[in-house]
Amino acid sequence: MDGYSAHAILVEKISDAIQEVIKDHKVEYGSIVERAPPDKGDLTINAIRIARSDEAAIKLAEKIANVLTTRVDLIGKVYIENNYVNIKVDPYKYGVIVWNIVSNQKENYGFNPHPQPKNIIVEHTSANPVHPLHIGHLRNCVIGDALARILKARGHKVNTHFYVDDVGLQMAYAAYGFEKAAMLQKDIKPDHYVGLLYAATNAVVNVYLLRKEREKANPEERARIDKELSEWLWVSKELMEKDEEIFTVIANAAMHEDPYARICDINRAYEAGEEWAVALVRRVANLCIDGFKKTLERLGISFDSWDWESEVTTWNGLVTEVLRGLRQSGLVIEKQGALIFEADKLAESHEIRQKLGLPRNYGISRLTLVRSDGTTLYPTRDIAYTLYKFQTGADKVINVVGAQQALEQIQVRLALYALGKAKEAENTIHFAYEMVTLPGVKMSGRRGRYVSADELLDEAVKRAGEELVKRGLELAENRDVAEKVGLGAVKFALLSISPSRPLMFSWDKVLDFDKNSGPFVQYAYVRARSVLRKAGSLKPLVTEGAFGEDERKIVFLVGYFPEVVAKSADELKVELIPQYLNELALAFNKYYDEVPILKAETLEKVQARLALTLMVAVTLENGMKLIGIEPPHRM
């Protein structure tokens, strides 16, 4: 059997058959054949949407129903309800097609190539190498990874990139801390170590700067400064409690010099590529990245490319080129030695707004490109980086970046326009996701306040292990199972909520083991595999009349999978996959409960049901892999 999607074949047949009947009506929307709600069959056609009036809809529905019953052999039953034509597939005739495609595709089932595949770069995670990955990054990471996998399953050529933000003040802060405290030799995971250095330096320097500012401040300003100061003193206290030694060493060092001046010097020298600064900064950054890689490896997430900001934007002169181009655009002004890009002016153009999909009144502000001391700012380098991505051959660039950065992402695209890179601007997509918030506290890397990804994963695996023990499995022999289940729970939870929705973190939400969860899907999969194992030498086989009404829903759902992949990829909706998997798992669990598989009355029935079970197992497995969840063999 050719083809990747039985569902597509089915829908095409239905559409062809009803062409004649609906040709007098103007159909303004994409698909007239939709999925039906539960208990209304498999597919549905809304006659009123086509006919536009009640009486016409009734007649039209009848005509459609007639045509479908007589002309589409894959359909088993058609009935009209409230102006809807509800359709049930013929479980056997349609099931054979689904079975053939699944049998051919096997571990690739779900692969559903786009007619025009593209070269796509997915940039995600891209955490600053100054602290460990925390829950927010984890949301980014898990979404980005799944997105890349899904786009590949849609036939696109995908490259994942991690942008290492090694240029900028934040890096210099961490480097300063490292310079002062390197001799301490802490025995902790390197990124956590760097995180402590970074937070301690931030606290020390902020207190230093605020005190200095306070001396020359007038009374009103003092009130504000005192407030900030007391907050940073509180942060300092927290950090002292975490690691007194680190904090003290950095605080002492800062008493004998101007720490901020030193930090700015590190920043300037690093950007200029001076050897001493490069050695210092790279040591810290690499320490942190070693830590990232450990976490990522555990998550089963890897990158095709690690792009060092310093290399791909600064030292190679690309950012200088960008600045030259922007100056020529006439949209750059100079103010006290700093360069400012008038993004707001460019955004006045209706045409550009439209092309970039900006809402009419979206407020755009100016963007400082270069500081008075000649160093560049993050968005400036980001413009260069975006160009760099296209230079490597990408048709499309997807940036998985927090929604807080929406304005910056738009400014970058406006800058591309100013540079005459309209195509690049239009093919740069900000895939925004909302923050993960902790109840009560505000997460902040600078303040050392975060729940790290490592802690979260440890806790998840620990809880999964406890569940295993409850079910009589020895933990010692099942560490890998606990790992898969724990991580599966976390990933599923992070993926099933739309990225546009803010996520209030809670252990219960992220570590769910009930329905609508990673473990639930894994469990259904394990059951299916277990049945197949028990079948021994009995092979799955589909013979005449193999599937009946009992199998209909599952046959339909399995056939629908490649459609979900296509939709998920084309609309960049990762959450469709976990939703689908939950639905299939639910349907299979029900089937498992109600219908005997190995004890079916005839050999043919047993083999047919094994075939169904195999299809479910393959689909669940492939679906889980699409979102980076590992299917366990037992649990």
Place this chain on the structure above:
RNA sequence: GGGCCCGUGGCCUAGCAUGGAAAGGCGUCGGCCUCCGGAGCCGGAGUGCGAGAAAAACGCACGGAUAACCCGGGUUCAAAUCCCGGCGGGCCCGCCA
């Protein structure tokens, strides 16, 4: 001050681009293992008082319970969905990233 995102049963989450039957889960109550793995499956929707042997029905009281689209307008045959105006929560408007 301007802008962006979010607001769906007690709680969490789909649905909104393309208007047309509001879908899952959690919780709660009650069932289902001589069966292939129970991390499962199926079903239900309140409480108190009165009279009464008891149940149903009934009456009274409280409640969101044939339980939900933040509120108010508008467009439409039709609005959770589109438009306008509010409200609530988050975020952004930096010579931070």
